[in-house]
Amino acid sequence: MSKLTKNQKIAEAKVDHAKQYRLSEACELVKEVTFTKFDASVELHINLGVDPRKANQMIRGVVTLPNGTGKTVRVLVLCTPDKETEAKEAGADYVGLDEYIEKIKGGWTDIDVIICTPSVMAKIGPIGRILGPRGLMPNPKTGTVTMDIAAAVKAVKGGKIDFKVDKTGIVHTAIGKVSFTPKQISENAAAVLNEVIKLKPSTLKGTYLIGASICSTMSPGIAIDVKNFGVAE
Numbered sequence: 001m002s003k004l005t006k007n008q009k010i011a012e013a014k015v016d017h018a019k020q021y022r023l024s025e026a027c028e029l030v031k032e033v034t035f036t037k038f039d040a041s042v043e044l045h046i047n048l049g050v051d052p053r054k055a056n057q058m059i060r061g062v063v064t065l066p067n068g069t070g071k072t073v074r075v076l077v078l079c080t081p082d083k084e085t086e087a088k089e090a091g092a093d094y095v096g097l098d099e100y101i102e103k104i105k106g107g108w109t110d111i112d113v114i115i116c117t118p119s120v121m122a123k124i125g126p127i128g129r130i131l132g133p134r135g136l137m138p139n140p141k142t143g144t145v146t147m148d149i150a151a152a153v154k155a156v157k158g159g160k161i162d163f164k165v166d167k168t169g170i171v172h173t174a175i176g177k178v179s180f181t182p183k184q185i186s187e188n189a190a191a192v193l194n195e196v197i198k199l200k201p202s203t204l205k206g207t208y209l210i211g212a213s214i215c216s217t218m219s220p221g222i223a224i225d226v227k228n229f230g231v232a233e
Contacts, residue, residue, distance in 0.1 A: 007035035020225035027185040033219045040178045040217035046171040047210040059165040063195040067184040068159035070177035078116040090153035115144045115152045
């Protein structure tokens with residue numbers, strides 16, 4: 001095991017790993033224990049007592065972060081010519097269809113979100129094996145397959161994110177940047193936590209929300225008191 005750097009030792013000393021922090025406290029602390037020279041991402045990890053192998057326990061949803069993601073989201077809209085102007089005016093970075101499908105087949109995936117109209121899904125199907133593992137496959141459940149292209153693009157650019165529980169029962173999602181204020185981080189985290197809570201399966205037995213933690217790129221994890229995280233303060 002590699003030795004801790006001076007900054008890592010300072011960060012570890014500031015975090016009490018035996019404690020569960022109030023959300024507001026955790027969001028203040030995550031800024032204190034981040035020493036990266038770049039504007040690190042802040043991540044929220046939520047441990048759920050679900051079995052993702054069961055269809056009725058596959059937790060997946062969308063939420064609009066009240067303070068945005070803090071990063072520029074590159075959006076590709078795959079659509080027919082009649083929708084191209086709408087997509088461009090809404091702020092899409094790339095708009096087209098066949099030429100971008102060919103680029104993706106060639107290995108190009110320099111985008112964050114793909115939005116499309118229902119009519120072109122048949123063309124996108126063959127590149128699903130490329131898009132799926134990268135989390136780029138459009139899905140009606142996340143609002144990325146829609147006729148209202150303008151609204152979808154504006155929502156994504158404005159801080160809309162989608163989340164999905166992994167095979168171990170944990171939701172991992174970025175909720176902002178370290179440059180955000182503690183209040184902004186807290187508001188974003190609360191928005192995700194509240195949305196996840198709403199998705200509790202009605203048939204689930206046992207504890208649903210087991211725990212959660214917040215961290216930044218290369219910082220220690222900070223446990224959150226999920227029984228008393230409250231509304232962002």
